[in-house]
Amino acid sequence: MLRAQIFTLYPEFFPGPLSKGLYGKAMSKKLWDLKVVNIRDYATDKHKTVDDTPYGGGSGMLMKPDVLAKSIDENVVKNERIFYLSPKGKLFDQNFAKDLSKEQSISLICGHFEGVDERILSTRKIEEISLGDFVLSGGETAAYVVLDSILRLLPGVLGNDQSTNDESFENGLLEYPQYTKPPIWEEKSVPDVLLSGDHAKIKDWRLSQSEAITRVRRPDLWEKYNKKN
CATH class of the missing domain: 1.10.1270.20 (tRNA(m1g37)methyltransferase, domain 2)
Structure with missing residues (x-):
């Protein structure tokens, strides 16, 4: 069974379409499971602040490393691969999807604002992946795409495992x-x-x-x- 985790500021987005059709049936058969982590739950101030201004100036805000790190540390299991959905990342393709379909667990971080503090990527060994040369307003839509491409490759999900050949x-x-x-x-x-x-x-x-x-x-x-x- 694949265990997938989504780290997001908008947990109400999930499971969304992933709970319908073949993927919903596959979830009920325990072929995969989804856990949604609300990053904002790990903010410590009374306003639940998750972002701040970038050093050196510039437009927009960045997700705070301390808040994001706490959400990761309390939910990610040992040796689990963590991915940040980013236009700067390695291009996600079919071979990448095949590779991830063999994992037991993966975590996807949905970015917002102008991105995340660079230190969180290196200290938590987070891999950056991109869907292509365009920018989205948030990582949630990209997370749907990544999970969709992975789930259909799991044995038993499509019914006929030869249908993807x-x-x-x-x-x-x-x-x-x-x-x-x-x-x-x-x-x-x-x-x-x-x-x-x-x-x-x-x-x-x-x-x-x-x-x-x-x-x-x-x-x-x-x-x-x-x-x-």
Whole structure:
């Protein structure tokens, strides 16, 4: 079972959509568990202050290291990997998700304001991860994405563990086009090869489609794919 922890200033955001559908069923089956930690509960002053101005000046506020550290120290178990969701972090991708799906427990810190005091990252060995080259108003939305990508890889969550094998990024390529009934819709037909029953030809068609789509839409992935093949 995966034990996930979310450190946030807005605990009411969770579990949110993670309690619905397949993930809700998986939680009830004890395939994973979620604990939500309200960082503000660990502030010691009467106003429950969690942020302060940055040394050296600048706009915005930073999360205080003492408050965040206390919330971490009282909840994180030994050897648990801790991640801070940050645009400065290592890019989170499918391979990263696979890696984390093998962990027994992970913690995600949802930032706000202008970020966190740098000292908390080094003293608590916190890894920074990013979803891409853009900025969000808080880490909660990013935490949903990270957990979603991990949970679907846990054995038993999707029902058919083979269903993730042909998805985008699994073989270094984007996924091929998919079709379902009816065979003709708005004068557009399903490609004949998919109706042929010839599994070898279907496999070749899907690979060629994946390669063509990746080459046009993601030249960075296409370059990596060519180097490996």
